[in-house]
Structure formats: C-alpha cells, structure tokens
Amino acid sequence: MDSIIVKGNGALHGQIPIAGAKNAALTLMPATLLTEDPITLTNVPRLSDIATTNELLQSLGTEVAVMQDGQLIVLDTKEITNHTAHYDIVRKMRASILVLGPMLARSGHASVSLPGGCAIGARPVDLHLRGLESLGAEFDLRDGYVHAKAPNGLKGGTYDMPFASVGATENFLMAATLAKGTSVLKNAAREPEIVDLADLLRAMGAQISGDGTPEITIEGVDKLHGATHPVVTDRIELGTYMLAPLIAGGEVELLGGRRDLLEAFCQKLEIAGADITQTDAGLKVSAKNGRIHAVDVTTEPFPGFPTDLQAQMMALLCTADGKSVLEENIFENRFMHAPELMRMGANIEVHGGTATVTGVDKLRGAPVMATDLRASVSLILAGLAAEGETIVSRVYHLDRGYEQVVRKFSGIGASIERVSNK
Ligand SMILES: CC(=O)N[C@H]1[C@@H](OP(=O)(O)OP(=O)(O)OC[C@H]2O[C@@H](n3ccc(=O)[nH]c3=O)[C@H](O)[C@@H]2O)O[C@H](CO)[C@@H](O)[C@@H]1O
Numbered sequence: 412m413d414s415i416i417v418k419g420n421g422a423l424h425g426q427i428p429i430a431g432a433k434n435a436a437l438t439l440m441p442a443t444l445l446t447e448d449p450i451t452l453t454n455v456p457r458l459s460d461i462a463t464t465n466e467l468l469q470s471l472g473t474e475v476a477v478m479q480d481g482q483l484i485v486l487d488t489k490e491i492t493n494h495t496a497h498y499d500i501v502r503k504m505r506a507s508i509l510v511l512g513p514m515l516a517r518s519g520h521a522s523v524s525l526p527g528g529c530a531i532g533a534r535p536v537d538l539h540l541r542g543l544e545s546l547g548a549e550f551d552l553r554d555g556y557v558h559a560k561a562p563n564g565l566k567g568g569t570y571d572m573p574f575a576s577v578g579a580t581e582n583f584l585m586a587a588t589l590a591k592g593t594s595v596l597k598n599a600a601r602e603p604e605i606v607d608l609a610d611l612l613r614a615m616g617a618q619i620s621g622d623g624t625p626e627i628t629i630e631g632v633d634k635l636h637g638a639t640h641p642v643v644t645d646r647i648e649l650g651t652y653m654l655a656p657l658i659a660g661g662e663v664e665l666l667g668g669r670r671d672l673l674e675a676f677c678q679k680l681e682i683a684g685a686d687i688t689q690t691d692a693g694l695k696v697s698a699k700n701g702r703i704h705a706v707d708v709t710t711e712p713f714p715g716f717p718t719d720l721q722a723q724m725m726a727l728l729c730t731a732d733g734k735s736v737l738e739e740n741i742f743e744n745r746f747m748h749a750p751e752l753m754r755m756g757a758n759i760e761v762h763g764g765t766a767t768v769t770g771v772d773k774l775r776g777a778p779v780m781a782t783d784l785r786a787s788v789s790l791i792l793a794g795l796a797a798e799g800e801t802i803v804s805r806v807y808h809l810d811r812g813y814e815q816v817v818r819k820f821s822g823i824g825a826s827i828e829r830v831s832n833k
C-alpha cells in the first residue's frame with residue numbers, strides 16, 4: 412500500500428487545473444443505461460471510482476471506450492444484458508445505487524446490491540426507493556439486494572422528499588425521463604451535479620425543468636438518444652486546493668474555478684481572511700494579511716457549506732487565530748480526521764456532530780491515516796505547513812477522488828511524494 416509524504420516547504424505559488432467532478436461523473440455515467448445510443452463524456456476525472464463505474468457498467472452490458480488518457484469516455488449500451496449490480500462492485504462504491512433508476516426505466520426491472528454504510532455514516536437508500544415507488548416501482552429487499560420491478564413500465568408521479576438527498580434526486584430524475592406522463596420532485600437537491608445531470612439528460616432528449624431549484628418537473632418521453640457532454644468542474648477539488656495557499660501562504664490560481672459553484676465556502680474563507688478573485692482563467696486565492704482567523708461552519712445541502720469540504724476546512728482552522736465551531740449535519744460520523752489532526756498537535760474537541768477547534772501556532776508532522784477520501788486530503792493539507800514530515804497512509808482513499816494529487820500539489824511548490832510500501 413502506498414503512502415504520501417508531505418513536508419512543510421514554505422509559501423505556495425502557481426496554478427492548478429481543476430478536473431471534472433467525481434460526484435457528477437458518477438451519476439452521468441449510469442445515465443447511459445437509459446439509451447441504446449452511445450454517450451460521450453469529456454472532462455472526465457482520472458480516478459479509481461471512474462474505473463469502478465466502468466467495471467459496473469460493463470457488467471451490465473455497456474461497451475466502454477476510454478480515450479485521451481482517461482478524460483474522454485464513450486459508453487454504449489445497445490442492450491442491458493444483465494440486470495444485477497453485484498455486491499462485489501457495489502460495496503466498493505456506494506454511488507453504484509445510481510444504476511437502479513435507469514435500469515428500471517429502460518427494462519422494467521433491476522436488482523442492485525444494497526450499498527450499506529461506510530466510514531462516514533449509515534448511508535441508507537430509503538429515499539431513493541420511496542421516490543421510485545412514487546413512479547410505480549415495486550421493491551423486494553432480499554439477500555442484501557433491492558429487487559425492483561415495474562411490470563407495466565414507470566408512470567409519472569409526485570414525490571415530496573423529506574430531505575433533499577442528492578442521490579435520491581438523481582435516481583428519480585433519471586427514472587422519470589422515460590416514465591409515462593409528468594413527474595414532479597419536491598424538495599429536490601439543488602447541487603451543481605444535479606444540474607449537470609439534467610443538462611446531459613436534456614441533451615439526450617429528456618424534458619426537464621426546474622433543476623437547480625427545489626422543484627423539478629419531468630415530462631416523460633418514449634426514447635432517449637445519444638449525446639456528448641462535458642463533466643462540470645469539481646467544486647470539491649477546487650475548494651480543497653483553494654485552502655492550500657491559506658494554510659501554507661502564497662497565492663494560487665485554480666484553473667477552471669468558478670465562485671458560483673462554492674459561494675457559501677468562499678464567503679466563509681473571506682471571513683477567515685482570504686482574498687479570492689475571479690480571473691479569466693479561474694479563481695485566485697491568497698491570505699490577505701498572511702493570517703487566518705477562526706470562523707464557524709455548518710454543513711448543509713447546496714447552496715450551503717458542503718460536507719465534502721468540512722475535513723479540509725478543519726485542517727485550515729487548526730492554525731487559525733481563535734476558536735472555530737464546526738457542525739456536521741449531513742453525515743453522522745464525519746470527524747475521523749479530528750483525532751489524526753490532534754496527533755499532529757491540533758486542539759480539537761468533538762461532541763456528537765460538533766467539533767470545536769482552537770487554533771495553535773503550528774502543527775507537527777506525524778504518521779497519520781484516514782478512513783475516507785476527504786479526511787485523507789485534509790491530512791495532506793495540514794502537512795503543508797506542519798513542522799517536519801507527515802506520512803499519510805491508506806492512499807487508496809485519495810485515488811478515489813483526487814487525480815494526480817502529488818503532481819498538482821508539487822506544481823505549486825509543495826514538498827510531497829508518493830512512496831510504495833511493499
Ligand atoms: C446533501 C449532501 O450534502 N449530499 C452529499 C452526499 O450525497 P449522497 O447522495 O451520497 O447523499 P445524500 O444527499 O443522499 O445524503 C444526505 C443525507 O441523507 C440521508 N439519506 C440519504 C438517502 C436516503 O435514501 N436516505 C437518507 O436518510 C443520508 O444518510 C445523509 O444523512 O454525499 C456526496 C458525496 O458522495 C456529496 O457530494 C453530496 O453533496
């Protein structure tokens with residue numbers, strides 16, 4: 412298993428190109444199951460989760476062609492030859508549940524292994540199932556699988572979601588494109604990845620309005636066709652690298668960065684003392700007076716502060732002036748980075764879903780490990796300004812969500828290397 416070694420190396424300067432969004436690509440790819448024509452995705456991030464999704468789709472009958480060093484993928488599902496998404500693949504990646512809605516819509520039946528929980532929380536899929544039920548689907552939960560059917564096809568329906576779940580919105584949206592009649596999703600998630608999915612589905616011939624608002628309306632069509640679509644910018648990768656010059660000093664430009672993808676996050680960084688400028692090429696970030704101040708953060712569905720940036724924000728606040736309170740409202744167990752940051756000298760107290768961080772002057776490098784993707788990158792960020800060497804193990808988490816992480820950090824002057832521990 413590989414590790415990443417980071418050493419504090421002074422201020423960071425330069426540019427980082429931001430990739431397409433993992434969390435968009437993982438929902439755009441299953442949309443191929445809705446049509447017998449090829450779907451071409453560009454600006455695809457080069458991540459192990461993309462390879463896992465390719466493997467999942469291939470197991471269902473999709474022909475996959477990967478080009479341009481992984482940044483262009485053609486998915487061609489002339490026929491769904493197998494309607495079961497097996498546990499071996501689903502357990503690796505919870506987003507696999509997103510094949511359920513499309514298979515049900517195209518074939519009237521599907522079986523998908525229940526994804527189960529993970530390090531950050533229980534991650535149930537009840538809202539996915541309730542939404543699809545409102546379109547006429549029937550479910551049977553057996554042997555760890557969701558067995559779904561809609562013998563007479565899906566019909567338009569209305570679902571008022573009790574919580575604006577991103578995944579449940581995506582499954583409903585994809586399924587409703589081929590349902591007979593009009594479907595309405597109330598209290599829908601508004602994340603940019605939802606709008607990106609709706610854009611692809613429209614390019615495939617779907618009739619959708621209201622995406623990006625809490626109410627989405629879908630007029631079902633008989634058939635969808637092929638399309639080419641660029642994956643939206645990864646706002647979480649963007650936010651992660653925006654923190655680097657605030658932690659280590661310097662000024663960094665994030666190419667392709669857009670403030671509208673991260674308004675709530677940018678506002679918090681500005682309160683903390685960041686200078687953020689939208690340039691023609693992206694977003695430029697530096698610490699105004701070289702100091703960062705404490706700020707309170709509450710994670711919320713979009714347009715609120717994203718849960719996927721909470722760990723990285725905590726790394727920043729560990730050395731800020733004063734006391735910050737971070738409240739995690741999306742996942743019940745998403746503070747596993749806190750004890751690792753404490754091993755680097757951070758002063759953090761966690762009580763339930765609240766973490767109080769009292770800034771210290773400096774962190775010290777240590778061997779650390781994390782059990783999820785964003786926690787892992789938060790430890791690299793913390794290592795950028797720590798005294799001595801930080802060794803982050805379990806790098807496979809990072810490979811799920813950050814392409815070329817060593818190259819991108821070293822491109823702005825960080826001292827970082829990946830070593831293989833055989
Ligand atoms: C609102 C939110 O920030 N969602 C994040 C979530 O999306 P993801 O789609 O994974 O999660 P959801 O938005 O569905 O889940 C948010 C919350 O709803 C609960 N829930 C969800 C579905 C369900 O059927 N029943 C249920 O109770 C979850 O346990 C969780 O507490 O993780 C993604 C990373 O993978 C992020 O990119 C998304 O921004």
Ligand SMILES: C=C(OP(=O)(O)O)C(=O)O
Pocket residue numbers: 434504505506531719784785812
């Ligand atoms: C938690 C994340 O991903 P996943 O839902 O794929 O585990 C994430 O992107 O931060």
